[in-house]
Amino acid sequence: MMRKNVCIAILLILSVAANAQVPDQTWWTFQFPKYRSSDTSLLDLRYLNERVAGEHGFIKMSKDGNSLTDGQGKPMRFWATNGGSLARDLKDAQLDSLARFLAKMGVNMVRYHGSINPKGKTSKLTDVDTAEARNIWRCVAAMKKQGIYTVISPFWPHNGHMGEWVPKEWGINGYSGKDDMWGVLFFDPQLQKGYKAWVKYLYTTSNPYTKVPLKDEPAVGMVQIENEDSPFFWTMSNVKPEVKKLVGSQFSKWLKAKYPAAKDIKDTMDLIPIWDMTQAPRLNDKSRLHDQVEFYAQTLRKFYDDMARFYRNELGCKQLINGNNWRTASQSRLLDLERWANAGVDVIATNKYFDPGHRGSNSGWRIDPGDFYTSPSALKNPADLPTNVKHVDGRPMMITESGWNLPNRYQTEGPLLVAAYGGLTGLDAYFWFTPTAMDYMRQPHLSFLHLPDGQHPMNRWTSSTPGELGMFPANALIQRLGYVKEVKILQEHRTMKSMLDRTIPPIFEEQAFDPNRDFVTSKNADQGQFGPMTFLTGGVSSSYEAKADEVAVGNDLTQLIDTKAGKVTSATGQLQLDHRKGIFTLNTPKAKAVSGFLNTQKKFDLGTVTITSQNEYATIELVSMDGQDIDRSAKILLQIGTIFRPTGWQEEPATIADDKQQLKGYKITNTGKMPWLGMPALGTITIKNKQIRKAIQLDAAGYAVKELKLISSADGIGLELPKDAMYILLER
Structure with missing residues (x-):
């Protein structure tokens, strides 16, 4: 499984130079300044959002069903993030600040990933966690004011999410204490009854912060029925005997309806383990295994269809509906059945992360000294790109949880690759997992946990880092304004x-x-x-x-696809990946970018833009902010991201045995401390553009720091990159 539970805690981006053991004193210190009310931020993407979310009505599907529109039919793409559940920890003013910051960074949709089921010894199954419901309402209201839509995920059957004493008091046979409830909701009418009571309260009660029930709230972008669960996943083999008996009896009734003359059908059929479904079937397979696969698929489809009707007809919800966002035990043999089961509702979704190859005793939630990681770059491992998903014809596609998980030194490639390949393939929304602060994490180390040498572990689940969150603005523009041409x-x-x-x-x-x-x-x-x-x-x-x-x-x-050269070019010609060198280039009229191990090539000719770089690794982007092509734009964002790491971070090359193979990577010897350090940028850019007359370096909050010297030429300008650059505004 991938993460969770502890992800509300703090964490840090922990990239590091390949062989550096002692912090290089030339690295610059990343700082996020306090809000300055007397100044105007020169980098603020709030204007991209509606005045209030839902201003033009409920989000809809396009005529062909493959994409999303606003209530008036205007196409919409979403640069999205999780983090709605921060409402549990933030006061109203703080929640407003989070919403304002996210809007400024280009976000127009958030996801509240929570559980509104009852919690506590005395709870009944149909009770509701009213505190959780109130925080969802608060989140919707705060985000709405900043033009940010909310997607609500109200239930995840993992024990830590459901509460300490759940589900013992619910009366679900076989489950007590802290048991996971994977797969139960699809088959157990009792749990379905409880679920319906929870969401009825959530969606039909008037939101005290907006005076509108969520069912009538256009700022609620989508309803997600449940998070990360499927009978086609490995967890189905671990359901309790009582639930196996329940499912077996339902399977028996299904078989008797399919084979009315059969004499060998027991009243309760034994369930075949999920492992068998991952294996190659026999020729002309007519076995019980084949029947069980069909039974699971039909039951799952009926569950989502019935729940969608409940939301629509009984609750009166007007939002688009997504069933689930999970994977299967075999993506080759079972995933299409999972997607078919979800295709009766409006929107398809999946959760898919870029794995840093992290190994350690606590690697599910924190980074410790002694841990190992392989330090992959997606540029050299493109088969693992989270955007590599099959869309379902006639249905919008979302990735509701993703990110370049820590520890990962190459985080800055992530937002660019998502915006570029998301635009190419028509991805409608990509949700980063997950913000853990109102802006950037000030203290990602878990200071309450003490390790030898005065060290502290770091929580590994955050997007509130310079390498990830810091790269939002340019890529939000690319994704939301459609700067990359889509092609099937x-x-x-x-x-x-x-x-x-x-x-x-x-x-x-x-x-x-x-x-x-x-x-x-x-x-x-x-x-x-x-x-x-x-x-x-x-x-x-x-x-x-x-x-x-x-x-x-x-x-x-x-x-x-040039397998000999190791290069892949998009059908549009706008994207090219050299996965041997680990270099990606984006070349569109309104956005130009390079990312990767740039010092292996040093110079990149992108038509009207030339970029040079001596960096071991960097991501350099130029994006039009006024909708004009780069060679005519009077306002361009130049965004630079290199490698970021904590002060004092140390690691050493290492090899470990894993599943009968030898993995090469790094052993973390010191998790470091604050502040965050950035590798200096080393390079230049030239632009064939006679409109640009000024270059202003901005700080991490978008405020002006200083004007930079431009080198003028007959057909444009040139600029040497400041070593501590993240954002530079090029304008008339």
Whole structure:
């Protein structure tokens, strides 16, 4: 599973130079200044948002169903984040400050990931955590004022989320104390009854902060039925015997309806472990395993359809609805069934992180001295990009939890890659996980935990870091203003028979990637026909109502995927990834960028823009702020991100054995302390633009620091990057 629970705690970005053991004194100190009411921030993206969220009505689906619009039909994309649940810890004024800050950074949607189920020894199943409901209402009201929509995720059946004494008092057979309740909601009518009582209170009670019940609130962007759960995941094999009996009896009734003449159907069928569903099926499989797969799929589809009708017809909710956001035990054999089960509601979602390869005894929630991490860059491991997802035809697509999880020295690539490949593939919303402060984390170390040598561990779940949050502005502009051209590259049509037979589709998510011999097309049935680099060429989608299995490809992939050179180019020609060198370039009329191990190439010609860099690693972007092409724009944001780390952070090369393989990476020897340090930027930019006359370096809050010297030429300007640069405003 990936994270959670402890993620409300503090944490820090912990990148570090490859071989540095002692902090380099030339690294600059990152600081976020206090709000200065007398000054005007020159970098404030609040203007991109509506005056209030929902100003133009409820978010809708486009006519073809593949994207989102506002209430008047204007296309909308969302630069989104989790963090709504910070309302539990913030006073009203602080929550308002968080909303204002997020809007300033380009955010127009947040997700409240919580649990409104009752908590405490005396609670009944149909009781509600009224404090949690009130915090959701507070969150919606605060975000609305800043033009930020809220997505509400009201239940996650993990024990820590449900409360210390839940679900013993709920009367769910077999469950007591701190048991996880994975899979139970899909089958247990008693738990479904409780769930309906909780969300009825949440959505139909008048919000005391807006005087409008959430069901009628257009600032609520979407309803999410449940978080991270599926009978097609490994956790289904661990349900309690009482629930196995309940599911077995439902399976029996289903079988008797399908096979009325069968004599071998028991009143309670034994459930076959989920592992069997991940294996290659027998030819013309008519086994009970095949039936169980079909039973799970139909039960899951019926659950989401019924819940959607409950929200719509009984509660009167007017928002779009998402079922779930989880994965399966086999992304090749089961994921399309999971997506089909969710496709009866409005929006498809998944949670998908870029894994830092972190290993340690407490690695689920904190970073300790002695921990190991592989320090991957997505630029050299593109098969692991979170944006590599198959969309469902006729349904918008969201990634509701994601991020370049810590420890990761290459965080600054994340926002650019999400904006670029999200735009290319038509991703509607990407939610970073997760803010842990009103702006940046001041103290990510867990100071209440004391380690030898005076060290403290760090919580690993935060996006409130210079390397991640700091890169929001330029990339929010790219994503929300559609600066990257969208294109569809591959459309897959699947029959229900092939999905139930668990045949491997032509392309699937999370394939392995070998940069030396990755395939463009393949006849190996266990790999799929198309390799993972296909996701980098354009959008990939699936439909599930086909009469025959087929796939349509929009371009010659052999022209886009150069396996010999190790380069992948988008079908639009605007994006190129050299995964051998680890260098990404974005070249569109309104946005130009490079990211990666830049000192291996040093010079990048992007038409009207030339970038040079001697940095071991950096992300450098130029984005139009006035909607004009870069060569004509009178207002351009130059954004620079390198490597960030705590002061005193130390690590050393290491190799560990993991699952019968040797992993190379780094052993963390010191988690460091505040403040955060940034690797100096080393490079220049030149722009063929006669509009630009001024360059102003800004601090982390967007306030002017100083004017920089521009070098004028016959057709434009040049600038040497300040070593401590993050934001530079280029304007007329």
